[in-house]
Amino acid sequence: MKPLIELKNIHKSYPLDGFDLEILKGINLKIENGEFVAIMGPSGSGKSTLMNILGCLDTPSSGEYLLDGQNVENLDSDKLAEIRNRKIGFVFQGFNLLSRTTAIENVELPMVYSGINDAERRKKSSEALKSVGLGDRMYHQPNQLSGGQQQRVAIARAIVNNAPIIFADEPTGNLDTKMSVEIMQLFSKLNEELKRTIILVTHEEDIALYAKRIIKIVDGEIQSDTINKKRITK
């Protein structure tokens, strides 16, 4: 079977003062359906750059990216957007929720342009919110929710379209320890019970320990890629 994600010799450079500054220096990587992967590394090592390429938010300077067997490295932004809609949910450090907009409306957003009718949208959003434990907070606005609850709304939004892959970039970066634990338990549940593939970026060891596989990136290169034998399961 083909891997869900396959990167072959991916490079990414940004122009700087007339030169190319190389950020990713030949990344080779395979991720199978159903994996729970943490990408770790110091600040500036290229984690977000890699995540943006994996999530079809950005394209590499060179190399090959096969997502579900499809070459995506040269697609235009419309095609990439279509792939993101079908296959990918995102969770970011800063939650990225619309203010003065209820939790359920925030969760409905990815479906606004997908031709799903209002009633169906409501139903799916309320189910997604219930599955992240927010059945009793559906009509709260972000400023009426704790940081952990806001992040759970963002996770509901990431899963509402049934996207098989969830990318999370430093999802616990703005949360205290207790809320971070709750969010990581939720990702574990989505992986175990809903069989979502989860790829999360973190620079915190304690957070990475919830994943089944840990990839360490240093200076734009994979330094290690190991099964996490010390996995936290509760």
Ligand SMILES: Nc1ncnc2c1ncn2[C@@H]1O[C@H](COP(=O)(O)OP(=O)(O)O)[C@@H](O)[C@H]1O
């Ligand atoms: N759009 C950009 N233009 C130029 N340099 C960038 C851009 N995005 C990121 N970089 C640089 O690439 C390096 C890696 O950034 P990033 O992938 O965000 O690291 P990390 O997420 O591991 O902290 C940093 O040195 C950063 O300054």
Ligand SMILES: [Mg+2]
């Ligand atoms: Mg980053």
